[in-house]
Amino acid sequence: MQVEAEGDRLTGEEITSNCIALLVDGHETTSSLMSGLFLAATAHPEYCREVVADETFAAGFDEEVLGLNGPSKITARAAVGDTEVFGVPVAAGPRLALLQASANRDPEVFESPEEFRP
Numbered sequence: 001m002q003v004e005a006e007g008d009r010l011t012g013e014e015i016t017s018n019c020i021a022l023l024v025d026g027h028e029t030t031s032s033l034m035s036g037l038f039l040a041a042t043a044h045p046e047y048c049r050e051v052v053a054d055e056t057f058a059a060g061f062d063e064e065v066l067g068l069n070g071p072s073k074i075t076a077r078a079a080v081g082d083t084e085v086f087g088v089p090v091a092a093g094p095r096l097a098l099l100q101a102s103a104n105r106d107p108e109v110f111e112s113p114e115e116f117r118p
Contacts, residue, residue: 032071
């Protein structure tokens with residue numbers, strides 16, 4: 001909190017943002033991912049048997065959980081300059097809510113994006 005670089009120090013908002021990031025990144029995402037893995041395991045015991053039989057299958061299982069029920073659902077960002085996203089103008093400054101949970105559910109990119117298929 002007392003760090004200084006070339007005469008600049010963190011603002012109160014920057015310190016708060018960093019503390020929130022530490023809490024979320026260090027705790028919330030881990031507990032959410034573990035919950036997602038448990039839910040997927042109970043909903044799809046057939047894939048759990050495959051993980052037990054062949055531990056290399058676990059990576060695909062984890063990937064699928066992250067894609068369908070990842071721990072980070074939403075984040076906030078601010079555009080540093082005026083821009084456009086998919087034809088929609090975005091002004092610099094105001095914070096935008098970005099729904100990360102929708103990223104892996106685009107049917108134009110993923111075949112059966114709502115189906116659990118490790």
